Amino acid sequence: MRYLLISLFLLIFGYFGLLAPLRDFVLTFVSPIQFGLRKVAINTKDTFVFFNNVDEVRVENLSLLEKTRELEEKLTILALAEKENDFLRDQLKIQHQSTKLENVTIADVIGNPNDLTQSTLFLNQGLKDGVRVGDTAVISGAVVGTIRNTSYSRSSMELITSVNSSFTVYDLNSGLSIEGLAKGKHGSSILVERILPSEKIETGDTVLTSGRDGLYPQGLIVGKITQIISDPAQPLKKAYVESSVDFGKLNKVLIVREK
Amino acid sequence: MDNKRYLLVIFVSFFAAILQTSVFYEFFGHYLNPDLLIALVLGFMLNAGYQSAYLSAIFGGVLLDFLNAKTPGLSAFIISLYVWVYFQVRGFYLHGVAATAMFWVVLIYLYRIVISGSLFFNVKVLISCLLSVAIGYTIAYFMKRGYEKVNL
Numbered sequence: 302m303r304y305l306l307i308s309l310f311l312l313i314f315g316y317f318g319l320l321a322p323l324r325d326f327v328l329t330f331v332s333p334i335q336f337g338l339r340k341v342a343i344n345t346k347d348t349f350v351f352f353n354n355v356d357e358v359r360v361e362n363l364s365l366l367e368k369t370r371e372l373e374e375k376l377t378i379l380a381l382a383e384k385e386n387d388f389l390r391d392q393l394k395i396q397h398q399s400t401k402l403e404n405v406t407i408a409d410v411i412g413n414p415n416d417l418t419q420s421t422l423f424l425n426q427g428l429k430d431g432v433r434v435g436d437t438a439v440i441s442g443a444v445v446g447t448i449r450n451t452s453y454s455r456s457s458m459e460l461i462t463s464v465n466s467s468f469t470v471y472d473l474n475s476g477l478s479i480e481g482l483a484k485g486k487h488g489s490s491i492l493v494e495r496i497l498p499s500e501k502i503e504t505g506d507t508v509l510t511s512g513r514d515g516l517y518p519q520g521l522i523v524g525k526i527t528q529i530i531s532d533p534a535q536p537l538k539k540a541y542v543e544s545s546v547d548f549g550k551l552n553k554v555l556i557v558r559e560k
Numbered sequence: 561m562d563n564k565r566y567l568l569v570i571f572v573s574f575f576a577a578i579l580q581t582s583v584f585y586e587f588f589g590h591y592l593n594p595d596l597l598i599a600l601v602l603g604f605m606l607n608a609g610y611q612s613a614y615l616s617a618i619f620g621g622v623l624l625d626f627l628n629a630k631t632p633g634l635s636a637f638i639i640s641l642y643v644w645v646y647f648q649v650r651g652f653y654l655h656g657v658a659a660t661a662m663f664w665v666v667l668i669y670l671y672r673i674v675i676s677g678s679l680f681f682n683v684k685v686l687i688s689c690l691l692s693v694a695i696g697y698t699i700a701y702f703m704k705r706g707y708e709k710v711n712l
Contacts, residue, residue: 304610308636311633313633324626331627335578338583342583412585412590414580417676417682423629450629
């Protein structure tokens, strides 16, 4: 009974936030061990997967080599276009605008075992690294989620596929004039609502964040349209967007800190 | 119980909590991930006695809550409550391995419901509970073997 009372007192202390300094202190030492062990587990798993799928890897490698050749060709064309662009800028006296992301930090990712909806992940960066609530997590130019909670050495991130997630997007192929409201639908699916019937969108179009909601910066990739729902009885169209990010295999993210 | 044993129990509980949220989570996935800490507590209860079980529940539970960003002390309290309930009812109702194992499967499932904050039924979670109990009994078996060797 004595131990039960001790645990009850601990719960009461914890509920009122009295254990927060202890939590921050303990996690400073434990987090690196936890994230390190996870990396070891991932590497071990990957090694097993590699040896199980050597044939597939070979085919994939050949296909990637082919793609690399294609991309090299495209790069040459782009380099020529860039030169031409610089020449035109020079002629028109337009100043270069830097599009580099500043104030970014790299964070390791670990899943949240208690979140059955799988809509949140933990990051090994916290207040000590300058991470704040509302910061954006991205990977390869694609938006991953937003920081919801931070402690001294860790933070939790809500994915864009979370049902609580809602942000404005636009269709890259049709321009900024076609906007919609994106909502998470679990897994890697996102539903874009409030698209006018007259607006022309197609499956395969790339969807980006518009930045008008103030939640995510403008121009981050959300995904590609996989299905358009156009019901004549409904005044507005909807579209399903599949994120380009594999949230299940996410190991690292870039946190774009708000200035 | 001497101080060395206290420290060993606490260290093993910490390690179990870290393994549960890192390596095991990576290998077993979201729903199948076994509750290693509860399995350890079960192992201690079946062999080492109530003090080791409570210590493991309190220290491991608090660390687990820290790692899972839950209210600190919630897991510690629930698991300690389970230990208390187990020692209260085992002499009256829990006769045999099967009854004890089923009792713990139910308790672990309830724990998952309380911690996740939503009422659900998922076969994978049920398998995870069975796995946790199996690990608990395995730990208890090896602990017993260890004690026998020490006594010899």
